[in-house]
Amino acid sequence: MNNHSSKAKASESVDAPGCDAHLVSLENVRQVQPELASVEKLQQMAEFFGTLADPSRLKLLSALAQQELCVCDLAAVAKMGESAVSHQLRVLRSQRLVKYRREGRKIYYSLADSHVMNLYAEVAAHLEEND
Amino acid sequence: MNNHSSKAKASESVDAPGCDAHLVSLENVRQVQPELASVEKLQQMAEFFGTLADPSRLKLLSALAQQELCVCDLAAVAKMGESAVSHQLRVLRSQRLVKYRREGRKIYYSLADSHVMNLYAEVAAHLEEND
DNA sequence: ATAACATCTGAATATACTTTCAGATGTTAT
DNA sequence: ATAACATCTGAAAGTATATTCAGATGTTAT
Numbered sequence: 655m656n657n658h659s660s661k662a663k664a665s666e667s668v669d670a671p672g673c674d675a676h677l678v679s680l681e682n683v684r685q686v687q688p689e690l691a692s693v694e695k696l697q698q699m700a701e702f703f704g705t706l707a708d709p710s711r712l713k714l715l716s717a718l719a720q721q722e723l724c725v726c727d728l729a730a731v732a733k734m735g736e737s738a739v740s741h742q743l744r745v746l747r748s749q750r751l752v753k754y755r756r757e758g759r760k761i762y763y764s765l766a767d768s769h770v771m772n773l774y775a776e777v778a779a780h781l782e783e784n785d
Numbered sequence: 786m787n788n789h790s791s792k793a794k795a796s797e798s799v800d801a802p803g804c805d806a807h808l809v810s811l812e813n814v815r816q817v818q819p820e821l822a823s824v825e826k827l828q829q830m831a832e833f834f835g836t837l838a839d840p841s842r843l844k845l846l847s848a849l850a851q852q853e854l855c856v857c858d859l860a861a862v863a864k865m866g867e868s869a870v871s872h873q874l875r876v877l878r879s880q881r882l883v884k885y886r887r888e889g890r891k892i893y894y895s896l897a898d899s900h901v902m903n904l905y906a907e908v909a910a911h912l913e914e915n916d
Numbered sequence: 917a918t919a920a921c922a923t924c925t926g927a928a929t930a931t932a933c934t935t936t937c938a939g940a941t942g943t944t945a946t
Numbered sequence: 947a948t949a950a951c952a953t954c955t956g957a958a959a960g961t962a963t964a965t966t967c968a969g970a971t972g973t974t975a976t
Contacts, residue, residue, distance in 0.1 A: 682854060683861045690862070691847045696840040702908055704838035708964075709827040712834075716822045723817065725923060727810045731818050738965055740924055750911075759922050759973045769911040776907060777833055780881075780900040839934080856953060869935055871954055890943045890952045 705749040706773070710734060711742050718752060719771060724760040836880040837904070841865060842873050849883060850902060855891040 691699075706712060713732045717723060725743065729736040743763060746752045751770055754763045765771070822830075837843065844863045848854060856874065860867040874894060877883045882901055885894045896902070 679855075679858045679861065682852065682858050686848050686851050686854065686858075687862050689847075689851055690844060693840070696843045696847070698912055699843055699905075699908055700838050700840045702912060703834050703843075704963090707831050707835035707838045709824070709831045710964080712827045712830055713821060716820075716827070717817050720817050720820055721813065723813060724810075726921095727813050727817075730810065730814045731821070735966070736923075737925085737967080740922095741964075744924085756973090761923065767911070767914075769907060769914075773904065773907055773911075774830075776900060776904055777830055780898070780904075781829055781833060783898075783900075835933095841934080857951095866936070867953075868937080868955090872934075875954085887943090892953065 702749055705745055705751065708742070710738070711746060714739065714742060714746065715751065715765065715770060715774075718763060718765050719774075722762045722764040724762050726760075728763065833880050836876055836882065839873070841869070842877060845870065845873060845877065846882065846896065846901060846905075849894060849896050850905075853893045853895040855893050857891075859894065 706715075710732065713734075714728055717728060717731045723731065725739055726736055728734075728743075729739045732739065734742075743752065743754075747754070750766050752763050753766045754761050756762075837846075841863065844865075845859055848859060848862045854862065856870055857867055859865075859874075860870045863870065865873075874883065874885075878885070881897050883894050884897045885892050887893075
C-alpha cells in the first residue's frame with residue numbers, strides 16, 4: 655500500500671544518530687534488531703492491512719459476510735459506482751479476501767475464508783474496549 | 786487514513802444504476818443493506834487497519850513486541866529518523882496500540898494490549914496459508 | 917450477427933500519507 | 947541560569963490511493 659523505500663539515512667548502522675547510544679541503548683538495539691520481522695514480511699502485512707484500511711472495501715466485505723452477491727448488487731447495497739466496486743473487488747481479490755464464481759453474465763462474489771471475520775471480530779473488540 | 790466522502794452519486798436509492806435491478810437483485814439489496822455496519826463504524830475500523838498498513842509502524846510494533854523501548858532506541862532499531870518515529874508513534878498512540886511512560890528525559894513505549902499480537906498472528910496465518 | 921447486459925480496465929483528478937527539515941518544548945546536570 | 951539531551955511539532959515535497967469517466971471485453975437472447 656505504500657513503500658517509500660526507506661530513504662531514512664537516519665542510522666545506517668546500529669548506533670543511533672541524535673541520541674548518542676550511550677551503551678545503555680546499544681544493548682537493547684543488539685537484542686531487538688535481529689528479532690524483527692523481515693522487510694518482505696512487514697511489507698506483505700502492511701499491504702494486507704492496507705486492503706482493509708478503506709471504508710468502501712470494509713462495506714463490501716460486510717455485505718459479503720451476509721451473503722454471496724454480484725457486482726451490481728454490491729454497488730447498489732454499498733451505494734457505490736459499479737466501476738468503483740469492480741476496482742475495489744480486484745484489490746480484495748489480490749489479497750485473497752474474496753472469491754468469485756460466474757453464473758451467466760453475472761459474477762458472484764463471496765468471502766474467501768474465515769480469517770476475515772476473525773479479524774473483524776478482533777478489531778471490533780479492540781475498538782469497543784477503549785473509548 | 787482516507788475518506789473521499791463517498792461522492793458516488795452512483796445509486797442514491799436502493800435500485801442499481803447500470804444493472805437495472807430486475808427484482809431478483811432488489812430482494813438481495815433489501816435484505817443485506819440494513820445489516821451493513823454503520824458508516825461511523827466502518828470509518829473507525831478503516832482508520833484502525835490503516836494504522837497497521839505501514840511497514841514502518843509494523844516494524845515499530847514488532848520491536849515493541851519484544852521489549853519496552855525509548856524513542857531513540859526505536860529509531861536505531863528500525864533504522865528510521867527520530868522525527869519519523871515520533872510521528873508514527875503518535876499515530877499508533879491515537880489508536881491505542883502503544884502506551885508510554887516517562888523516565889527522566891526518555892520516554893519508554895510498549896504495546897498497549899494483547900489484541901495487537903492476536904491480530905498479528907491471525908494475519909500471519911492468513912498470509913502463510915496462501916501462496 | 918446484433919443488441920443489451922454485466923463486468924472489467926486505463927487514464928485523470930483530487931485527496932491522503934510518510935518522510936525530512938528546521939525549530940519548539942520539556943528535562944537533567946553543571 | 948545555561949548547556950546538552952530527548953522528544954515533539956508544523957510545513958513542504960514526493961508518492962500512493964480512490965473514484966470517476968469513457969470505452970473495452972465477455973455473455974446471453976433474439
